[in-house]
Amino acid sequence: MANYFNTLSLREQLTQLGKCRFMDPSEFADGVSALKGKKIVIIGCGAQGLNQGLNMRDSGLDVSYTLREAAIKEKRQSYKNATENNFVVGTYEELIPTADLVINLTPDKQHTKVVGAVMPLMKKGSTLSYSHGFNIVEEGMQVREDITVIMVAPKSPGSEVREEYKRGFGVPTLIAVHPENDPEGKGLEQAKAYAAATGGDKAGVLESSFVAEVKSDLMGEQTILCGLLQTGSILSFNKMVEKGIDKGYASKLIQYGWETITEGLKQGGITNMMDRLSNPAKIKAFDLAEELKVIMRPLFQKHMDDIMSGHFSKTMMEDWANGDKNLLDWRAETGETAFEKTPAGDVSISEQEYYDNGVLMVAMVKSGVELAFETMTESGIIGESAYYESLHETPLIANTIARKKLFEMNRVISDTAEYGCYLFDHACKPLLTDFMKKIDTDVIGKHFGEGKDNGVDNIKLIKVNKAIRTHNVEVVGARLRASMTAMKPI
Numbered sequence: 001m002a003n004y005f006n007t008l009s010l011r012e013q014l015t016q017l018g019k020c021r022f023m024d025p026s027e028f029a030d031g032v033s034a035l036k037g038k039k040i041v042i043i044g045c046g047a048q049g050l051n052q053g054l055n056m057r058d059s060g061l062d063v064s065y066t067l068r069e070a071a072i073k074e075k076r077q078s079y080k081n082a083t084e085n086n087f088v089v090g091t092y093e094e095l096i097p098t099a100d101l102v103i104n105l106t107p108d109k110q111h112t113k114v115v116g117a118v119m120p121l122m123k124k125g126s127t128l129s130y131s132h133g134f135n136i137v138e139e140g141m142q143v144r145e146d147i148t149v150i151m152v153a154p155k156s157p158g159s160e161v162r163e164e165y166k167r168g169f170g171v172p173t174l175i176a177v178h179p180e181n182d183p184e185g186k187g188l189e190q191a192k193a194y195a196a197a198t199g200g201d202k203a204g205v206l207e208s209s210f211v212a213e214v215k216s217d218l219m220g221e222q223t224i225l226c227g228l229l230q231t232g233s234i235l236s237f238n239k240m241v242e243k244g245i246d247k248g249y250a251s252k253l254i255q256y257g258w259e260t261i262t263e264g265l266k267q268g269g270i271t272n273m274m275d276r277l278s279n280p281a282k283i284k285a286f287d288l289a290e291e292l293k294v295i296m297r298p299l300f301q302k303h304m305d306d307i308m309s310g311h312f313s314k315t316m317m318e319d320w321a322n323g324d325k326n327l328l329d330w331r332a333e334t335g336e337t338a339f340e341k342t343p344a345g346d347v348s349i350s351e352q353e354y355y356d357n358g359v360l361m362v363a364m365v366k367s368g369v370e371l372a373f374e375t376m377t378e379s380g381i382i383g384e385s386a387y388y389e390s391l392h393e394t395p396l397i398a399n400t401i402a403r404k405k406l407f408e409m410n411r412v413i414s415d416t417a418e419y420g421c422y423l424f425d426h427a428c429k430p431l432l433t434d435f436m437k438k439i440d441t442d443v444i445g446k447h448f449g450e451g452k453d454n455g456v457d458n459i460k461l462i463k464v465n466k467a468i469r470t471h472n473v474e475v476v477g478a479r480l481r482a483s484m485t486a487m488k489p490i
């Protein structure tokens with residue numbers, strides 16, 4: 001199998017990368033009807049499998065799970081997830097031949113094996129769905145001609161797919177039909193019904209392509225969504241401890257700080273997150289973010305280039321073939337970091353204090369969101385998609401850190417995202433060494449400017465406000481958020 005993207009002509013690559021249409025909510029007027037009464041079988045009951053299945057069932061669809069035989073025999077966690085939630089579970093042989101829609105929610109590294117095993121069992125004219133297009137785009141999986149191949153990719157961890165649905169909202173979702181596999185022309189209607197069943201239509205759906213989803217998803221997860229949150233957590237914690245801030249306080253400020261400050265981001269973009277700071281702190285965060293953008297831009301560009309060329313996927317697949325050696329070593333290393341091992345202290349931190357004492361964290365979020373958005377759009381990814389993959393999803397990932405720190409984030413995201421997160425983190429920490437030497441507790445750990453005059457230079461403040469508000473991520477974001485009328489605070 002060859003990298004599908006690399007087999008396309010440049011013209012076709014650009015067309016597929018740029019495929020992205022924001023769908024009007026009226027296009028979902030038929031709700032889940034295209035899948036009503038159809039038999040839906042999900043392969044795998046992990047982070048996405050369980051949570052998507054719960055939403056689909058609550059939306060009135062007929063969902064069951066198929067697991068590999070060993071998982072059923074040994075009553076593994078996936079088996080418990082499904083049976084404890086009263087879903088029917090069966091082997092591939094028992095359930096796949098009955099399915100109208102087979103949803104593959106196993107880890108990307110297993111897709112070739114899993115699809116190879118289920119394809120001969122699939123009904124003629126049935127549909128195969130993915131939530132990430134890696135297998136199709138990076139591995140070039142070829143699917144039987146009579147089978148329709150669709151993608152419904154929530155731009156969120158599985159846990160938040162469920163939490164947002166329960167709040168009456170949803171998560172932005174990219175849907176696509178593989179151009180090589182749409183024999184009956186029914187792919188789009190089914191993908192729309194599936195997105196409605198998971199709640200995606202309430203947050204925003206983009207009609208996109210497998211290619212655009214893969215290249216943007218890999219970029220988001222490696223940089224702002226997971227990589228930079230990991231780097232920022234470790235560096236900020238170490239700095240506070242080095243400067244004598246109580247360890248329990250430092251641990252708590254970071255663990256819950258990302259979630260708190262990015263809630264401001266989700267509701268009102270970078271503008272609102274920055275407006276939560278005092279004027280002097282806002283100017284400081286702006287200047288720090290500008291400095292961070294200069295330092296980190298080449299690294300963001302390298303990640304995008306490696307994703308586009310296929311170098312990233314090739315090297316990660318080498319690690320798959322090597323029994324995930326790098327992934328497992330890096331996971332263990334993360335577990336040993338001082339931040340991870342220091343429990344949050346029993347101290348109270350008010351919502352505003354997370355902003356006032358976390359100016360550096362605000363600067364990191366601003367720089368990372370803007371850089372990810374700029375790098376993606378410069379590479380042909382459309383603004384709406386880049387917005388979901390940077391600004392909107394950052395809070396959804398931050399929610400997982402609030403639960404159990406980096407361990408939880410890396411457990412909940414896909415193995416693919418986890419691998420890319422460590423790659424970025426390992427390259428980013430040394431890049432920020434000199435920058436971090438200049439950082440003191442005024443911007444991380446203590447209230448910025450406390451006890452000082454709150455005055456600022458008006459001209460500078462006007463320039464800063466203008467730069468924040470006119471960035472393209474804010475322009476696109478304001479438009480997209482206007483249609484997120486069902487968004488709820490956490």
Ligand SMILES: NC(=O)C1=CN([C@@H]2O[C@H](COP(=O)(O)OP(=O)(O)OC[C@H]3O[C@@H](n4cnc5c(N)ncnc54)[C@H](OP(=O)(O)O)[C@@H]3O)[C@@H](O)[C@H]2O)C=CC1
Pocket residue numbers: 043044045046047048049067068071076077078079104105106107108110113114131132153154155156157158159412413414415416
């Ligand atoms: N994690 C996330 O939040 C997101 C994931 N995605 C995509 O969703 C898909 C699923 O990822 P994710 O939910 O993280 O996966 P998980 O690792 O959480 O779950 C994997 C499930 O697949 C089963 N499984 C593992 N290996 C095999 C195998 N060889 N054969 C059959 N079943 C297997 C596991 O069960 P057992 O080992 O017990 O058999 C488990 O139930 C991926 O394509 C990913 O890129 C997309 C958006 C976000």
Ligand SMILES: CC[C@](O)(C(C)=O)C(=O)O
Pocket residue numbers: 154155156157158217220221225226397412413414416417
């Ligand atoms: C951010 C990581 C992700 O792409 C996701 C949760 O959207 C993943 O692969 O887990």
Ligand SMILES: [Mg+2]
Pocket residue numbers: 154155156217221
């Ligand atoms: Mg994603």
Ligand SMILES: [Mg+2]
Pocket residue numbers: 132217218221414416417
């Ligand atoms: Mg991903």
